[in-house]
Amino acid sequence: MSHSLDILYQDNLLIAVNKPSGLTSVPGKGVHANDSLTTRVLNKFPHAPSYPAVHRLDMDTSGIMLFALDPETLKHLSRQFEQRQTRKEYIALLEGAVHTSSGHIELPFRLDPDNRPHQIYDPVHGKTGITDWELLGNKNGHARILFKPITGRTHQLRVHAAHPKGLASPIIGDTLYGSATEHGHLKLHASLLEFTHPYSQQKLLIQSKPNW
DSSP: OOOOOOEEEEOSSEEEEEEOTTSOSSOOSGGGSSOOHHHHHHHHOTTSOSSOBSSOOOTTOEEEEEEESSHHHHHHHHHHHHTTOSEEEEEEEBSSOOOSSEEEEEEEEEEOTTSTTOEEEOTTTOEEEEEEEEEEEEETTEEEEEEEESSOOTTHHHHHHHSTTTTSSOBTTOTTTSSOOSSSOOOEEEEEEEEEOTTTOOEEEEEOOOOO
């Protein structure tokens, strides 16, 4: 099956691709075993490492994902993500309005083993997720938020939006922390990624606007 890639940046070492909501980042199990953004990248770039994704986005999150086209680049870029040397921004649309212009969220949470992959607030055993945010505006009762995550924990922005100690309003389309029942409609988009190019050592800034 052939799928076109929405390539935002490409050179001989790496590519940045726009991931659609509802598509897994990497091959999974069952219905997600045969198609993923990684699978599509490998179909187009068969010489790339067998696991070329530098980082992941949740299945329902859309936006910028980075892939390495050779092992050395993969190692270099992965290290930047692990050591928090990258800058990431996300845009989200919340179920409710927000009346503060900006804020800082530090919330400890962990996986709920009885309800995977749900993450739960746990001030004792949880690991802290840290996010700065800005209000871009309220329209029709929905807040448009710019998230600037400091840490990169699983479901961090979704938990920080929905939890009463965060913004107390789930992201629209969230099936785990909000009222949505169908996948593929989450209004959370990875809109900016800045990192150091492994070869030139220059800062590379990639941006993508959500289509909502």
